[in-house]
Amino acid sequence: MRITLDNAIGEPTIVHWHGLTIETRNDGAGATLINEGQGYSYDFEVRDRGGLYWYHPHPHGQTAEQAYRGLFGMIEIEDDDERTLRAALDLTPGRSEIPLVLQDRRTGGEYAASEADRMHGLLGDTVLINGTACPHLDVATRVYRFRVLNASNARTYRLGFRTATGDNVPFALIGNDGGLLTAPQPCAEVFLASAERLDLLLDLSAAAVGDTLYLDTRAFDPMHMEMPAASGEAATHDAAMGHAMPAETAKEAAPAEHAAMGHDHSAVSHGGTFPEGATRALLELNVRERVSYAARVPARLSSLVPIDVSNTSERALRLGFAKGRWRINDRVFAMGETPIEVKRGTVEVWLIRNYFNSMPHAMHLHGFHFEVLERQTSPDQIAGLRIDERGRLATDLGRKDTVLVWPGETVRVAIDFSLPRTTAFAGDQIYMFHCHNLEHEDGGMMLGVRIV
Ligand code: C2O
Ligand code: CU
Ligand code: CU
Numbered sequence: 001m002r003i004t005l006d007n008a009i010g011e012p013t014i015v016h017w018h019g020l021t022i023e024t025r026n027d028g029a030g031a032t033l034i035n036e037g038q039g040y041s042y043d044f045e046v047r048d049r050g051g052l053y054w055y056h057p058h059p060h061g062q063t064a065e066q067a068y069r070g071l072f073g074m075i076e077i078e079d080d081d082e083r084t085l086r087a088a089l090d091l092t093p094g095r096s097e098i099p100l101v102l103q104d105r106r107t108g109g110e111y112a113a114s115e116a117d118r119m120h121g122l123l124g125d126t127v128l129i130n131g132t133a134c135p136h137l138d139v140a141t142r143v144y145r146f147r148v149l150n151a152s153n154a155r156t157y158r159l160g161f162r163t164a165t166g167d168n169v170p171f172a173l174i175g176n177d178g179g180l181l182t183a184p185q186p187c188a189e190v191f192l193a194s195a196e197r198l199d200l201l202l203d204l205s206a207a208a209v210g211d212t213l214y215l216d217t218r219a220f221d222p223m224h225m226e227m228p229a230a231s232g233e234a235a236t237h238d239a240a241m242g243h244a245m246p247a248e249t250a251k252e253a254a255p256a257e258h259a260a261m262g263h264d265h266s267a268v269s270h271g272g273t274f275p276e277g278a279t280r281a282l283l284e285l286n287v288r289e290r291v292s293y294a295a296r297v298p299a300r301l302s303s304l305v306p307i308d309v310s311n312t313s314e315r316a317l318r319l320g321f322a323k324g325r326w327r328i329n330d331r332v333f334a335m336g337e338t339p340i341e342v343k344r345g346t347v348e349v350w351l352i353r354n355y356f357n358s359m360p361h362a363m364h365l366h367g368f369h370f371e372v373l374e375r376q377t378s379p380d381q382i383a384g385l386r387i388d389e390r391g392r393l394a395t396d397l398g399r400k401d402t403v404l405v406w407p408g409e410t411v412r413v414a415i416d417f418s419l420p421r422t423t424a425f426a427g428d429q430i431y432m433f434h435c436h437n438l439e440h441e442d443g444g445m446m447l448g449v450r451i452v
Pocket of ligand 1: 016018056058195362366432434438
């Protein structure tokens with residue numbers, strides 16, 4: 001693929017091809033700066049599965065602002081499985097197959113991150129879908145495919161559909177970050193963190209003309225439990241600090257969790273009128289037309305060979321906060337340093353462990369995909385969605401490039417560090433491993449990874 005991007009943002013930038021297996025010189029590792037007003041011609045081979053990938057700016061320290069301003073785009077990669085699915089369900093991109101790019105923004109604002117925003121991640125008060133606030137879509141009585149990207153700087157969503165009278169409408173999850181799953185997974189709701197993607201089918205063939213449905217983000221506990229607090233603050237926390245905790249979960253939360261939240265949770269700095277974990281309707285679907293539609297979702301969507309983890313070493317990666325910064329293994333990013341060194345062609349298991357006094361972190365690796373093996377000690381709101389005895393969620397299936405790790409949780413992932421033997425990949429390759437809460441990334445919650 002050859003693609004030329006012109007930099008019209010008024011400051012230097014650099015692009016990361018999120019989710020794609022690309023040689024370092026074409027990716028956002030910090031080396032290829034595109035100056036203001038200049039263009040850059042990327043030329044690389046596409047090697048990845050069919051899927052909806054994306055590209056976004058990655059200049060260290062300015063990623064959050066440039067992405068917030070909308071400097072990103074999507075790349076659709078089509079393959080045979082994609083074509084088979086579209087034919088089976090009679091899907092037409094732009095009509096019955098629709099990308100939904102979620103991004104929360106502050107009204108009337110340039111990007112201006114306060115100290116609290118840099119700590120928690122910047123939350124907007126409006127959610128735009130494909131750049132539009134309060135969008136609605138006219139639909140017919142058939143199957144729709146929605147391909148969802150969470151392009152928000154920091155906000156996690158708990159997505160589900162419902163009828164106007166509040167009944168849950170289940171959907172079939174068919175894909176995520178790394179393309180189609182092997183088989184559809186029935187779901188009532190899913191969490192979607194920054195940079196994660198979802199591919200889903202919503203069957204409206206039994207709906208009636210005149211029906212209205214909604215895609216919501218539902219209430220959840222955002223679990224910002226960053227700082228050990230001085231005792232005695234717990235009682236006033238919810239009322240005085242305006243934290244984003246919905247009433248039901250607030251009642252259930254253990255007193256110890258409350259006491260842990262001792263940092264500044266002022267309403268303005270932490271989501272304003274729309275704190276993280278608050279309910280909101282994001283998209284309205286209006287059923288306008290009856291059509292006859294008989295297609296069935298295929299039982300098999302793609303094939304995937306599990307990564308062989310029989311002779312692998314495990315690498316522990318701890319997510320925590322110290323001396324005012326979010327850290328991975330107690331370190332912050334330093335340009336040119338690559339504390340994670342991996343031998344080309346090996347398979348590793350990464351044990352990504354988040355401390356309890358933390359907040360959720362959406363961990364992303366450039367250049368390679370994760371196979372999620374296991375979730376351990378998940379909080380209740382996550383454990384309740386598990387689909388197997390390894391604690392995995394429907395959204396953990398298939399291939400991922402970003403996984404959300406909740407406070408107190410450990411996620412085990414397998415990574416195959418094979419790279420093509422072409423001249424493009426000759427020599428050491430440098431990639432990044434970081435939190436995709438973009439304020440955390442800019443603040444240094446990122447480590448260089450060297451493939452030798
Ligand atoms: Cu989408 Cu390094 O990030
Ligand atoms: Cu918080
Ligand atoms: Cu983070």
